[in-house]
Amino acid sequence: MAHRFAGIDIGSRTIELVVVNQSGQAIHTLKADTGFDPMAEAKQMIGAVVYEGIMATGYGRNLFEIAFEAPTVTEIKAHARGARAFFPEALNVLDIGGQDSKAIALSDNGKVKKFEMNDRCAAGTGKFLEIMARTLGYAIEQFGNEALLAEQETTISSMCTVFAESEVTSLIAKGQDRREIALGVHASVMRRVAAMLQRVAPEGDIVFTGGVANNACLRALLAQKLGRRILYAPQAQFAGALGAALLALEAA
Amino acid sequence: MLTIPPLMDDGFAGEPAKRVLQYMQAHKAKGDPIVGIYCGYAPIELIQAMGLVPAVLCAFSKVPIPAAETVLPANLCPLIKSSFGFIIEGTCPFYAMSQAVIAETTCDGKKKMFELIADIKPTHVMDLPQVPDQREALPNWKQMILRLQEFLEKTFDRKADENKIEASLQAANRRNALMQKIFDYAALRPSALHWSEMYDVGFLALPATGAEMAPRLEALLERLEKRVRDGLHFGRPDAPRVLVTGCPVGGDATKIFKVIEAAGGAVVAPDACTGMKAFAGTFQENSGDPIGAMAERYLKIPCACMTPNERRLTDLSIMIDRFKPDAVIDVVLQACHAYNIESHKVGRHVQEAHGLPFLKVEIDYSEGDIGQLRTRVEALFESI
Numbered sequence: 001m002a003h004r005f006a007g008i009d010i011g012s013r014t015i016e017l018v019v020v021n022q023s024g025q026a027i028h029t030l031k032a033d034t035g036f037d038p039m040a041e042a043k044q045m046i047g048a049v050v051y052e053g054i055m056a057t058g059y060g061r062n063l064f065e066i067a068f069e070a071p072t073v074t075e076i077k078a079h080a081r082g083a084r085a086f087f088p089e090a091l092n093v094l095d096i097g098g099q100d101s102k103a104i105a106l107s108d109n110g111k112v113k114k115f116e117m118n119d120r121c122a123a124g125t126g127k128f129l130e131i132m133a134r135t136l137g138y139a140i141e142q143f144g145n146e147a148l149l150a151e152q153e154t155t156i157s158s159m160c161t162v163f164a165e166s167e168v169t170s171l172i173a174k175g176q177d178r179r180e181i182a183l184g185v186h187a188s189v190m191r192r193v194a195a196m197l198q199r200v201a202p203e204g205d206i207v208f209t210g211g212v213a214n215n216a217c218l219r220a221l222l223a224q225k226l227g228r229r230i231l232y233a234p235q236a237q238f239a240g241a242l243g244a245a246l247l248a249l250e251a252a
Numbered sequence: 253m254l255t256i257p258p259l260m261d262d263g264f265a266g267e268p269a270k271r272v273l274q275y276m277q278a279h280k281a282k283g284d285p286i287v288g289i290y291c292g293y294a295p296i297e298l299i300q301a302m303g304l305v306p307a308v309l310c311a312f313s314k315v316p317i318p319a320a321e322t323v324l325p326a327n328l329c330p331l332i333k334s335s336f337g338f339i340i341e342g343t344c345p346f347y348a349m350s351q352a353v354i355a356e357t358t359c360d361g362k363k364k365m366f367e368l369i370a371d372i373k374p375t376h377v378m379d380l381p382q383v384p385d386q387r388e389a390l391p392n393w394k395q396m397i398l399r400l401q402e403f404l405e406k407t408f409d410r411k412a413d414e415n416k417i418e419a420s421l422q423a424a425n426r427r428n429a430l431m432q433k434i435f436d437y438a439a440l441r442p443s444a445l446h447w448s449e450m451y452d453v454g455f456l457a458l459p460a461t462g463a464e465m466a467p468r469l470e471a472l473l474e475r476l477e478k479r480v481r482d483g484l485h486f487g488r489p490d491a492p493r494v495l496v497t498g499c500p501v502g503g504d505a506t507k508i509f510k511v512i513e514a515a516g517g518a519v520v521a522p523d524a525c526t527g528m529k530a531f532a533g534t535f536q537e538n539s540g541d542p543i544g545a546m547a548e549r550y551l552k553i554p555c556a557c558m559t560p561n562e563r564r565l566t567d568l569s570i571m572i573d574r575f576k577p578d579a580v581i582d583v584v585l586q587a588c589h590a591y592n593i594e595s596h597k598v599g600r601h602v603q604e605a606h607g608l609p610f611l612k613v614e615i616d617y618s619e620g621d622i623g624q625l626r627t628r629v630e631a632l633f634e635s636i
Contacts, residue, residue: 059623059627062626073634074627074630076627076634077631077635111635112631112634112635113635114635115631115635117624117627119624120614120621120624
């Protein structure tokens with residue numbers, strides 16, 4: 001008799017674990033930093049909850065599959081499923097995680113129709129925002145809100161994270177307003193992902209998932225640039241783990 | 253990896269370059285001059301009609317790339333960097349054997365790279381027309397083949413009359429027809445031919461003459477027929493079938509085929525100059541103008557360097573009907589603008605005209621992106 005199913009999303013920056021009950025409601029959510037030994041971290045997390053079946057996703061899924069003999073699913077399908085749990089009519093998904101970003105288009109039945117990933121370069125990912133927040137002296141949780149307070153944007157032209165960081169450093173040295181630079185940093189990420197969204201999923205509302213979805217400035221800039229609604233659930237960071245848990249439940 | 257006895261059970265299974273090297277060494281020992289070639293546009297039948305042996309030069313290893321990058325920009329196609337690196341490091345045995353090299357103006361990177369190697373060995377560059385359906389293209393290309401003939405006559409002091417060239421075309425037609433019969437075994441569901449076996453056969457069938465190959469190919473066809481009778485096939489019967497199109501894929505770039513297999517798929521149709529494209533089409537026989545017939549067939553190669561390149565889409569449709577793939581993957585080598593841009597059209601065609609899931613991947617020869625490739629390919633299979 002199976003009642004509870006877990007999904008674990010082993011990402012490059014964080015690991016999320018969600019347990020759902022028979023009706024697909026999340027009853028546990030856990031989050032930890034991935035660190036240097038993701039399997040030890042994952043082991044500790046799964047030890048803290050009770051479930052009858054688990055499915056793994058994220059870049060560490062294959063390690064998890066070997067270590068714990070669990071089925072796996074790509075983060076693309078997992079995020080698509082998680083997004084549909086938040087917004088059942090979702091047809092477009094944007095996920096920005098620690099080290100990649102992806103745009104996904106779904107069919108009416110929720111199946112992945114088309115997707116594109118950026119994982120070759122930190123530009124347009126959470127890591128880019130994290131480095132820039134640190135350079136500007138903001139906590140990552142406050143970065144978006146601070147940027148929203150800027151009256152105008154200082155354009156950041158470098159695409160590469162390393163060069164953008166030196167560009168930001170020189171702007172600080174020139175006495176540019178910190179919040180304006182912060183807004184420019186967000187606009188730079190927005191332009192990258194907006195282009196990807198336009199290619200893969202050019203019409204309709206967009207469900208934003210992954211940790212970066214918590215950034216209010218990026219949501220606002222995207223909505224403004226694309227002229228489309230950006231749908232956001234407070235549990236957006238758990239979309240991958242939730243999706244994997246639901247897929248485990250549905251496979252049982 | 254294979255539990256089925258290899259198709260070419262000669263000790264070189266899965267190592268097509270070593271088999272070809274042995275073939276070249278045998279010809280070299282007989283005193284046959286060797287000509288290096290890089291690309292599917294090199295008119296092999298002319299070379300063979302003159303009693304010369306064409307050797308495809310090394311281009312698919314990541315090893316010589318750091319050496320190449322001491323001269324070439326890093327943000328360049330790995331195939332060009334590898335080719336150049338092999339030459340400056342002196343590690344390509346085929347180049348070492350070659351007395352001359354034939355090159356074509358296919359893409360900018362290659363054109364300019366050829367200038368850098370032109371003083372090492374006699375290097376003849378053919379000016380390839382790139383708007384193939386324009387009236388002037390075919391006569392111009394025929395002129396370029398005649399010019400190549402002059403170059404080879406002068407360099408090797410050998411001649412080929414029209415009869416010899418005609419015979420060479422006819423032998424190539426026979427060989428290509430047999431190759432198509434071999435590929436038919438990959439079209440079976442489940443497939444009875446592995447991509448690495450297509451490479452084993454194709455890498456030898458390309459430089460060898462039609463006369464040399466015909467009996468070998470017929471023997472292979474018998475083996476394949478027996479394989480089918482014995483009920484042998486590759487992968488799970490329900491494995492997603494993949495047509496791989498795009499840039500040439502060999503050596504270190506075959507990681508994409510391995511990723512497809514690791515994700516549970518089967519590569520049933522490698523369409524590229526390294527795969528089936530080399531044996532496509534037929535030469536018109538007894539036309540009275542064998543060089544013209546040669547020019548016509550070569551100009552029909554649907555390389556992304558051509559514009560417009562609608563033939564690529566037409567040929568893809570024929571291949572899709574024949575090999576019945578469940579998905580199409582377009583392989584773009586890093587910094588290959590022609591294939592990269594064309595991918596947009598290819599993706600639209602595959603999805604809209606055939607309703608098949610499509611994935612473009614940009615790869616180089618390194619191993620660093622295998623995890624990311626795996627995620628993309630698995631997600632593609634999930635969407636079937």
